[in-house]
Each structure stands twice: as C-alpha cells, then as structure tokens.
Amino acid sequence: MxxxxxxxxxxxxxxxxxxxxxxxxxxxxxxxxxxxxxxxxxxxxxxxxxxxxxxxxxxxxxxxxxxxxxxxxxxxxxxxxxxxxxxxxxxxxxxxxxxxxxxxxxxxxxxxxxxxxxxxxxxxxxxxxxxxxxxxxxxxxxxxxxxxxxxxxxxxxxxxxxxxxxxxxxxxxxxxxxxxxxxxxxxxxxxxxxxxxxxxxxxxxxxxxxxxxxxxxxxxxxxxxxxxVKLDRSKCIKCGLCEKICKGECINSKSCIVDSSRCVTCFNCFSVCRKNAISYLSISLVSMNKNKNEIAKENKNEITNKNTNENSKENKNKNTKEIKPKSNADLSTIEIQHGRRRFLRLSFLSLLFSSIGGGAMQSDDPYGIDPYNANSNSTDNKDDKTDSELNVKSEQLVSDTAGEKTAVIETKSDVNSSVLNLEDNIDKASRVSYVNDTIILPPGAKSLKNFQSKCTSCHLCVSKCPSRVLQPGTLGNNRNVGGSSNGGIAGLVQPSLQFDYHYCNKNCTVCGDVCPSHAIESVTAAERELLRIGIVNFVKENCIVYTQETSCGACQEHCSNGAIKMIPYGDPSKNLTIPELHAEFCIGCGGCESICPVRPYRAIYIKGVTVQTNAELSYDPNEKQQTIELDFI
Amino acid sequence: MKMNRKEFLQTLGAAGIAGTAAINGLDAVELFAQDTNKTGKPDLVVVRNGEPDVMFQNAIKALGGIGKFVKKGQKVVVKPNIGWDKPPKIPANTNPILVGEIVKQIMEAGAKEVVVFDTSCDNPKSCYQNSGIENAVVKAGGRMVFTDKKDRAYRKYYREVQLPEGIILKKAEIHEAILDCDVWFNVPVLKVHGGAKLTCAMKNLMGIVWEPRIFHSSGLQQCIADICTLTKKPILNIVDGYRILKANGPQGRTESDGVLAKLQILSTDIVAADTYALEISKSQTGLTLDDAKHISAGEKFKLGTTDIKNKVNIIRISL
Incomplete structure (x- = not known):
C-alpha cells in the first residue's frame, strides 16, 4: 500500500x-x-x-x-x-x-x-x-x-x-x-x-x-x-494515528469512518496504520453506509423512516426506467438489499461505462461489475436516512442558486456597461488631454466577450509574454496614456496589453499558445501578422513635430505594418515630416504608443477593438528584392 | 571538396592576413598602410559587388589591415545595428556575415575579447537571434552582451557621460561596454528613416544610449550630432550597404523594401561615411544632405567633412 x-x-x-x-x-x-x-x-x-x-x-x-x-x-x-x-x-x-x-x-x-x-x-x-x-x-x-x-x-x-x-x-x-x-x-x-x-x-x-x-x-x-479509503472495524484498534495524520480532517478514528467527500486520497493514513486496517482497493458497502449514517447522526439531522421510505419508492420507479436492467426480480432484490444509494451509484457507473464503451457494456449485466455483492447486508433504513438528508440539501442547493444568480447579475450589468462602452470619448478630447478607457486584448482573444467569458486570470500568458507587454489588469478602468491599466472590477485582474513601454511583437504567438482555458486562441504566425488587436489614433496637437517643429518619427520607426507614413509638414526649408495614418494597415501592436516621447498624453495611441479582425496587407508579398549596381562617386 | 568563389576568397583573405601578420609583424602592416595615404586626408574605402565578408576583407586590406586598428590584448566592441526583429533579407539590421567577419578578424588580430551589443527596439532576444548576428558572432569567437532598454534592471550597465560640446544633449548615459573598451567599431546598416531621414553611422550611436526617448522629444537631428561628440569615438565606421533599405525605414516590412546593392563603405570619418552613403544611394532613397540635417550638424562640430570630393581620400574597389 x-x-x-x-x-x-x-x-x-x-x-x-x-x-x-x-x-x-x-x-x-x-x-x-x-x-x-x-x-x-x-x-x-x-x-x-x-x-x-x-x-x-x-x-x-x-x-x-x-x-x-x-x-x-x-x-x-x-x-x-x-x-x-x-x-x-x-x-x-x-x-x-x-x-x-x-x-x-x-x-x-x-x-x-x-x-x-x-x-x-x-x-x-x-x-x-x-x-x-x-x-x-x-x-x-x-x-x-x-x-x-x-x-x-x-x-x-x-x-x-x-x-x-x-x-x-x-x-x-x-x-x-x-x-x-x-x-x-x-x-x-x-x-x-x-x-x-x-x-x-x-x-x-x-x-x-x-x-x-x-x-x-x-x-x-x-x-x-x-x-x-476505509477503515476495517475488525482490525482497527482505534489508536487514532490515521486521524492525526489526515490532512483532510476526514477520518473519525473513534467510529472508524472516513468521509469520502473530503478524502483527497493522499494515502498518508496507510503509512501510519500499524494494524493494516486501512484499505483502498476494496470497499465494503456496509461500512460505507454505516459511516454515512454516523456522519448524519453527528450533524443531528434526524429524518423519519416514513419519509425516507416514500422517497426511495419514488426513486425506485424512476431509476428502473432509466437503467432497464435484466429483470424486475433482480432489481427489486438489489434495491431491498442495498438501498437506493448503491443503486444510484451503480446506475451512474453503468451509464458512464456504456457511454464510453459505445454501448458495449449494455449487453452485460449492469450489476456484473459490482464487486461488493458478497459483503452486502440489509441496511435499508440507514441508507435511506442518508439519502433523504441529501435530498434536503440538494433542495437548499437549488434555492440558493436561484437567489445568488439574480443578485450577482444585477450588480454585474452596471460594471459591464462601463467596460464595453469603449469607442467614444476620444474624438471629443480636449487639445492635449484625452481619455482612453479601451481594453487591448492579446492577439487570439477574438473578442472582448470571448476573452472575458473565458479568462480566469491565471497569468500564465503574462508570465510567458516575451515582450512583457501583457500585464495583469488593475481595478482602474481608465487607461490614460502613460497611465496605469484597465480591466475594471468585472474582469478583476484579467490581463491586457500595456503600451507604456512595451509593445506586442507581431511575430509572437506565445500567449495564445499557452492559454489553458483558450480565452486566447492559438493563432498561426501567418494569421498573427495581420490580426488587429487595436487601432491607431493620432493627436496632432500633441505631436513633437507640431509643438516644437523638430523631427521625430519615432512612431513611424516602430510601425511594423506601414500604418504610419511621414508626410512633409510646415516650412519646406525645415524638411519636417509629420505622421499620417493609414489605419487600414494598423494591427494595433502599440509600437507607436510605446515610443511616443510626449507625456503625459501621448500624441499617438492605440484604442482597443471589441472584435479582433484582420488588417490589410500594406505591401505586395510577391514582390522580389531588386538587385542594383550603384555608381561610385 | 568543391569550393565556390566566396569560400575561395575567404580562405585566400584569411591566409593572406595570417601570412602578412606572421611574416612582417603588425608594424609592417602599419607602415604599409601609411604608405597608401600620403595626402593627410582621411581615408574612405568603398567596395562593391562582393559578399559582405569578402568586401570587408578587401576594404580593410586597403586601409592597411585590421591590425592598424586593433592591438594585441585589447578589449574591442563592435556595435552593429540590431534594432529590429527581422531576418537578414530585410535590411533592418547589419548583415550578420559582415559582423561575423569583423569579429573573426579582430580576434585573429589578437584582441582579448570582442563584445557585440545593441540596444534593440524590438524584443532584444528575438532581435539577436533572428537577425542572425548572435549566431555569427558566437561562431566567430565574440561575445554578445544583452541589454534591454525597456527593463530598468539594465540601467546599471549605463554610465552618465558629459557631452560638453553638445547643444541640446549635455549628457548621456552610455553603455559601459563602450566606455570600458579599448577601441570600438561602428557597424551601421544603410537605411532610410522616418524621423532622421537617413540612419547610418551617426544615427547608429543612439544604440549605445540608455533611454533615447529624449532624442525624439527634443530635436532628433541635433541630438544625433550631439551624441557623436562623445569623446570615445569609434575607431572605424563600417557601413553595411550589402542590402539597402530604401523604403519604410528603419524597420522595413518586406524584402522588397530593400535592394541588393552589394556595397560597403569604410571610413574613420563618421561624417564622410554618412555623406558618402547618402550620396551613393541617392537614386534609391531620394535623400539629400538637407534632409538628413544631423550630418551637417556633425560637420559643424568638426566631427568630419561632408566635402567628400575634395577633403577625403576615396579608395574605390570594384570586385
């Protein structure tokens, strides 16, 4: 063991x-x-x-x-x-x-x-x-x-x-x-x-x-x-060693019961039992039912025999219809002998087996797999007590669910509207300051809805992002340029892209490759290249070229898809150029925003998109590199 | 074994250098080099129609061999442009074959170590790998030093240096590899640039500075010239024009943004190197000296001359 x-x-x-x-x-x-x-x-x-x-x-x-x-x-x-x-x-x-x-x-x-x-x-x-x-x-x-x-x-x-x-x-x-x-x-x-x-x-x-x-x-x-895991009453001397080592706190050594719902099968108890009284591979129905019964007693949930008998009769009828065992005689014997609990378990198991084995198991006797017939004795009343206790609990469960649902949905709708309302604000921005409360999702997230309904913020993508552009969200909803973050209470710490220093390399697909819940779907390198995660915005009034009349071009320098062109600007003798946007080519990598030297409100920034689509290709991929010969001067 | 032309020339070049060094010693090479230029003007060697390594072998020979610049036991830095996560066919970074050849020759000249680094814009690891430079350098016996301007943990490798001549930039934080080495080589690639118009030898110095954002925010062209007044100037500028980026610089989107020009320019004069590079590629880039104002600003600092026709000793080699 x-x-x-x-x-x-x-x-x-x-x-x-x-x-x-x-x-x-x-x-x-x-x-x-x-x-x-x-x-x-x-x-x-x-x-x-x-x-x-x-x-x-x-x-x-x-x-x-x-x-x-x-x-x-x-x-x-x-x-x-x-x-x-x-x-x-x-x-x-x-x-x-x-x-x-x-x-x-x-x-x-x-x-x-x-x-x-x-x-x-x-x-x-x-x-x-x-x-x-x-x-x-x-x-x-x-x-x-x-x-x-x-x-x-x-x-x-x-x-x-x-x-x-x-x-x-x-x-x-x-x-x-x-x-x-x-x-x-x-x-x-x-x-x-x-x-x-x-x-x-x-x-x-x-x-x-x-x-x-x-x-x-x-x-x-x-x-x-x-x-x-179960204790063998005949061998157990109630020394309590197993109870002391049980980190599940689920072994009651005095009454020799193990609460299976809390046992995490760590098998630590095996190593301390000197009498070999603990077993795992076989199960005695008797002891299990006794265990359950005693737990029920401890919880002081006394339920009358009458009630439970009625319950079991009703269920008996239902279950016979579901399973269709060989003969009614078999069924009734088993029912009487082992009670509804065991019947439920077996029927569930047989259903599992039959669905997995493509129905192969159905031709066999569904009870043929039961290794416990030998041990089973008549313990009807005790069984039924446990069952009805369960029934009561499941009723509670249902009512709780309903109440909880509505409550949370109500609070939720407020938050969600503020997160989803992304696209406005920018155009009305004042001369130098603006609000950007959009969320920029990692490539492969498909849509805001898809991402937010699947991401559990395990931060594996954040941990693996080579550019470190993917960051855990903060509770702030407003990602002002150069400012902190986004996310809001709805998504809590769900990751998003932060372009304050870093940007999203268009050759990289790591986040989608590692996401365990597929909130970020894996995309191929070719798909990734044109996948739009955001769209560029330019605030000319903030631009260095406009305010200081010197060359900059940092944004164009970092634009990997040709969405920013530098066009002549102002006095021709100064040879200045200023960015011109070709947003149809923009994939929202954030290169421009990350490098824009203007603070606190950058002259160029990315707005997140709610649905990730494809940008256009700004060049002809079939065009070959020319070979030229330059003349010496 | 079948040997193609490139391999043959490589072997020949290596054998030649080794032979010269062995027979005559380094001093003889220097004497020979001095003999080639009696005019007192700075040398500028331009080579074309060869593979990057072969062109470099010929060009450096014309300048008197690598031994003229590197002494035994020196710590040497080679500073290529490794700014972008692009493959060698898109000329966003210096050609890896050229960098590898330079490192190899410096090591053969007896240098203690050769360090290669750049402050990349894209993810530095990807840049080093995908540009092919890391591979070439390690193969040639050099060492890549990793730095990341987006991670403040790297700031400790940059030390503040005063630039008394600078007009806008009065001080800058320079990478310690440059400050601690004995000599360093500036190995830019010839590209067009959205802001600076031309990015070549002078612009390449932005890669040794921590947080070059201030360049953009306070006048890019003048700042480039300012940083070039750094006391520790590159001993040689090697301009890679094997592929020239003629459009969508400095990154380039696709191979067709570049042209295969098979060119290389070597000069000790950083301004002359940039001027020559700009002039020779005019037909492709459409740029003039008025566009790339940092070049003339550099001339005002007496960093070199833009008058390449009269004040520079041009050696032209066509392979």
Whole structure:
C-alpha cells in the first residue's frame, strides 16, 4: 500500500514542479508544452467548453467516481502547494503537528459551490469573471506563482547577476530583470496565499474541503466512488494515528469512518496504520453506509423512516426506467438489499461505462461489475436516512442558486456597461488631454466577450509574454496614456496589453499558445501578422513635430505594418515630416504608443477593438528584392 | 571538396592576413598602410559587388589591415545595428556575415575579447537571434552582451557621460561596454528613416544610449550630432550597404523594401561615411544632405567633412 502514497507524491511533485517552473521561469527555458498540464485543470476545461473541454470535464468526473478525489492530490497545483506547506509545518512542529477529525462544513461548501456555479454562468453569459477568478484553484495558484514566486526568482537571479558582475565573468549566463511593482494582482495573490498558508499550515486541506468549489464538486462525486479509503472495524484498534495524520480532517478514528467527500486520497493514513486496517482497493458497502449514517447522526439531522421510505419508492420507479436492467426480480432484490444509494451509484457507473464503451457494456449485466455483492447486508433504513438528508440539501442547493444568480447579475450589468462602452470619448478630447478607457486584448482573444467569458486570470500568458507587454489588469478602468491599466472590477485582474513601454511583437504567438482555458486562441504566425488587436489614433496637437517643429518619427520607426507614413509638414526649408495614418494597415501592436516621447498624453495611441479582425496587407508579398549596381562617386 | 568563389576568397583573405601578420609583424602592416595615404586626408574605402565578408576583407586590406586598428590584448566592441526583429533579407539590421567577419578578424588580430551589443527596439532576444548576428558572432569567437532598454534592471550597465560640446544633449548615459573598451567599431546598416531621414553611422550611436526617448522629444537631428561628440569615438565606421533599405525605414516590412546593392563603405570619418552613403544611394532613397540635417550638424562640430570630393581620400574597389 505504500506504493500508492509514493505514486501520489511522485505525480504531485512532477505536476507541481513543472507548472511552477513554467510560471517562474524568466529566461524562456521552460518548454511551453508544459502548459498542457495547465489544460488538465477542471475549471479551465469547463470554461474551454466544446468537445475537448467537456470531454475533459467528463473524464475528470469519471476518474473521481472511480478513484475518489485523486485530482485534488495529484493534478491540482493549488492543492499540492498546500501539501507542501503542510509538510513544512510538519518539519517545523515535528510530532506535535497533528490534525483531528472535524465534521464537514457542508453549508459553507454548498454556499461557495453555488456561488461558483452562479459565477460560471455569469461569466459565460455576461462576461463578468470576478467570482470564478477568485475561486478557481488553478488560477489562484497561477497568480501566486506569478506574483509572489516569480519575483523571488527574479530577486535570486539578480543576486546571481550581481555576483557574476562582481567576479567579472561573462554576463551572458544571467540576465538581470526589474522586479515588478506591487499591483492589484499581487495584493489578491498575497491575500489568497496568506489564507492558504494559514489554513494548510494548521488544518491541512481545509481550504480544499471548505472553500474550493472544485473540491466540493469532486467531493460530492467522490461520495459515490468505487475505490475509497476505509477503515476495517475488525482490525482497527482505534489508536487514532490515521486521524492525526489526515490532512483532510476526514477520518473519525473513534467510529472508524472516513468521509469520502473530503478524502483527497493522499494515502498518508496507510503509512501510519500499524494494524493494516486501512484499505483502498476494496470497499465494503456496509461500512460505507454505516459511516454515512454516523456522519448524519453527528450533524443531528434526524429524518423519519416514513419519509425516507416514500422517497426511495419514488426513486425506485424512476431509476428502473432509466437503467432497464435484466429483470424486475433482480432489481427489486438489489434495491431491498442495498438501498437506493448503491443503486444510484451503480446506475451512474453503468451509464458512464456504456457511454464510453459505445454501448458495449449494455449487453452485460449492469450489476456484473459490482464487486461488493458478497459483503452486502440489509441496511435499508440507514441508507435511506442518508439519502433523504441529501435530498434536503440538494433542495437548499437549488434555492440558493436561484437567489445568488439574480443578485450577482444585477450588480454585474452596471460594471459591464462601463467596460464595453469603449469607442467614444476620444474624438471629443480636449487639445492635449484625452481619455482612453479601451481594453487591448492579446492577439487570439477574438473578442472582448470571448476573452472575458473565458479568462480566469491565471497569468500564465503574462508570465510567458516575451515582450512583457501583457500585464495583469488593475481595478482602474481608465487607461490614460502613460497611465496605469484597465480591466475594471468585472474582469478583476484579467490581463491586457500595456503600451507604456512595451509593445506586442507581431511575430509572437506565445500567449495564445499557452492559454489553458483558450480565452486566447492559438493563432498561426501567418494569421498573427495581420490580426488587429487595436487601432491607431493620432493627436496632432500633441505631436513633437507640431509643438516644437523638430523631427521625430519615432512612431513611424516602430510601425511594423506601414500604418504610419511621414508626410512633409510646415516650412519646406525645415524638411519636417509629420505622421499620417493609414489605419487600414494598423494591427494595433502599440509600437507607436510605446515610443511616443510626449507625456503625459501621448500624441499617438492605440484604442482597443471589441472584435479582433484582420488588417490589410500594406505591401505586395510577391514582390522580389531588386538587385542594383550603384555608381561610385 | 568543391569550393565556390566566396569560400575561395575567404580562405585566400584569411591566409593572406595570417601570412602578412606572421611574416612582417603588425608594424609592417602599419607602415604599409601609411604608405597608401600620403595626402593627410582621411581615408574612405568603398567596395562593391562582393559578399559582405569578402568586401570587408578587401576594404580593410586597403586601409592597411585590421591590425592598424586593433592591438594585441585589447578589449574591442563592435556595435552593429540590431534594432529590429527581422531576418537578414530585410535590411533592418547589419548583415550578420559582415559582423561575423569583423569579429573573426579582430580576434585573429589578437584582441582579448570582442563584445557585440545593441540596444534593440524590438524584443532584444528575438532581435539577436533572428537577425542572425548572435549566431555569427558566437561562431566567430565574440561575445554578445544583452541589454534591454525597456527593463530598468539594465540601467546599471549605463554610465552618465558629459557631452560638453553638445547643444541640446549635455549628457548621456552610455553603455559601459563602450566606455570600458579599448577601441570600438561602428557597424551601421544603410537605411532610410522616418524621423532622421537617413540612419547610418551617426544615427547608429543612439544604440549605445540608455533611454533615447529624449532624442525624439527634443530635436532628433541635433541630438544625433550631439551624441557623436562623445569623446570615445569609434575607431572605424563600417557601413553595411550589402542590402539597402530604401523604403519604410528603419524597420522595413518586406524584402522588397530593400535592394541588393552589394556595397560597403569604410571610413574613420563618421561624417564622410554618412555623406558618402547618402550620396551613393541617392537614386534609391531620394535623400539629400538637407534632409538628413544631423550630418551637417556633425560637420559643424568638426566631427568630419561632408566635402567628400575634395577633403577625403576615396579608395574605390570594384570586385
């Protein structure tokens, strides 16, 4: 059984190390293909949607219903981060560091889960991602890695650069890099990091088992899982060692129960049990049902037998229609023997199998896969109690969802209108000052709506942007030229392009290549070249050539697509030229804005577009380079 | 092994230099060089119709060999134009073959090290790689120094220098590679430019300055001349005219913005080099001295002469 734990640890370390490396790497040595690990994340698959995304979600749920919440201990980097912190706590406190069983905080879990579902709905249909951004575990990890661990990496790197300079070695090995300034993204990450540090330092996986919506969902599914950790009453001596090491706080050693909805299958308990009383590969229905029953008792949710019997009868009828088992006799026996819970689980499993196996499983007896018949005894009443308890909860769940939805939608509509109302203001600008509150999306985002309804601000694109033009948003909605940023509360820290010093290289497709939720779609180099992410605007009154009558041309110098031409201006003897825009060629790379020397309101700037289209090609690509011979003077 | 003309000439040139150095020693080469120019005018060598490396081999030989400029054990900087993330066929950057050849010859002349850098406009890493210059320099035994004007962490490599003669620019922050080296070579590429009209030897000095934004905001043409008054002047200006950017400078959008002219201009006189480059490419760029005012401004600082017909000793080589 030890092998299970080490398998879990190995996968977790590889997963975590790879993703952390991808995020904190500043020298572009991490292979971008590591981003596929980020694409495995639950929320990213969910938001990605389509065939691949939904299949991915389905597979993760399927894995969970077979093996329990192994996603939380092996795939989710946020969970693994907490394991690391718990490990540090253990090193810190030694044997004094122990956990103890706590009843599930099911109300909080459900509430946050409902909030999250509402968040996903709002995000998908109304492009306000703020709830999902704050609750998605992978994105929280990403932001922490980017805003906290990457600066630490930069700091160490800069120290090495200083040492390197000091000893007079070649400078090629390390390249210095400015440590980013604290921004909203940093504050959010720091708060989440402190919260997670506190919780995981003292209470193990409490964040995952109380706050994380993915944990709640997978926990719910894990209630039905085939394989699960369980204690063998006949072997257990109630020494409590497993409870003390259980970071899920889900083992009640006194009553020998394991709450599968909170067990993240870390297998730590296996390593401490001296009596070999913990098993994973087999499951006894009896003990499971007893467990559930006892939990129910602890929560003091007493439900009468009468009610539950009625419930189970109703459900019995429904389920028989769905599954169509071999004979009614079989069904009724099983029903009576094992209760509705087990029936539900089996029917769900058989549905999964049949849909995956293309119906092959349907020809078999759906109960043939049940390995637990031997152990099953008649425990009807107890089963039914748990079930009706669940029913009550699910009703709460539904009502909560409805209330939450409307509330958030109302607040959302205000914010959204201010973000989407982009195109005005500029032409009415005063002589030298103006407002530019447009959002410039990375190439491949397609449209503002698409981007805002998919991006969870994991900042992987920000971390990988070679030009560092892609920056986390700030809460400010007004990106005045030379000013800070955009985003607004709706998108919270969703990244956008900042042209204050940098601009978007038209040869580069990195952000689209790495985006795990496909908020930025991958584009080919050829597509990228003409993809318009913004459009140029010129304020002649601010231009150096106009105000000072000297040459400049910095904007034209940086224009890669020929959207700016320099035309003669003013007194011919001065040989001045001033920019003339050919906006049809502009792709909005921001070269002009980034280099325009005028402050604080630049003479040339980019307005974001709400839908990314193609610019025109300003040259004939088939034209060949001429060969000439110049005469000597 | 079949040898094409280029390879043959390369081998010949290398063998020639090695042979001369071995037999006569560096002093003899210098004597020979002095013999070629008794007029007291600065030399200007113009070569055409060859590959970049071959043209350079011939041109530097006409000037008396690289040993005239580089002594043994010196730290040398080669400052090409690596401003843009463009392939060599779009002449936005100096030709990589030329830069590689220069570095190779300097190393062969016994230099301690050759450092190559530019303050790029596009993403510096991509510029170094895609221009082909990083590859060529490393192959030739030189070292690329990386800098990024958009990252304030690099500012520590720039030191403030006073420019007492400057009219607008009284001081500038110059990269320490230039300040700490023994000699440096200015290796621009001949391009048209939206603001400065012509970007060549003088304009190339903007690449050694931190935050050249002030150039644009306070009078580009005069600032270019001002920065050229830097005490530590390039020992030789090598203008790459193998491909000339005739339109949409200084970046160029496509290969057809450039022309294949197979030209190279070498001069110790930065103003003369620019003047000659401008005059010879007039038919392509349509520029006059009045357009590129920084050249005449440079002449006013006595940095060189625009009177190339009378005051410069022009050596013309047609391969």
């Amino acid at each position: 030890f092998i299970l734990k080490w398998f879990r640890v190995l996968i977790a370390i590889v997963m975590f190390a790879a993703l952390m490396f991808l995020f904190i790497d500043i020298s572009a040595i991490a292979p971008l293909s590591l981003h596929y690990l980020a694409e495995l994340q639950f929320v990213q698959l969910l938001l990605r949607g389509g065939l691949i995304g939904l299949t991915g979600v389905f597979v993760l749920l399927f894995v969970t219903i077979i093996f329990g919440r192994c996603y939380c201990s092996m795939i989710c980097p946020y969970g693994i981060l907490q394991d690391f912190i718990s490990r540090v706590a253990k090193l810190f406190y030694g044997k004094k560091h122990k956990y103890s069983y706590r009843p599930a905080r099911q109300k909080i879990r459900n509430l946050i889960f409902v909030l999250f579902i509402a968040g996903v709905v709002i995000m998908t249909f109304f492009s306000t991602a703020v709830i999902v951004i704050l609750l998605d575990p992978y994105s929280n990890f990403g932001r922490i890695a980017f805003s906290i661990f990457q600066p630490i990496n930069i700091f160490i790197n800069n120290l090495l650069v200083s040492v390197n300079d000091f000893i007079g070695n070649n400078k090629d090995i390390f390249q210095p890099r400015a440590i980013p300034l604290f921004d909203v993204s940093f504050i959010i990450s720091a708060v989440m990091f402190l919260l997670v540090m506190f919780l995981s330092f003292f209470y193990g996986r409490r964040y995952c088992n109380m706050i994380c919506p993915v944990g709640t969902l997978l926990g719910f599914v894990a209630n039905f899982s085939l394989f699960r």
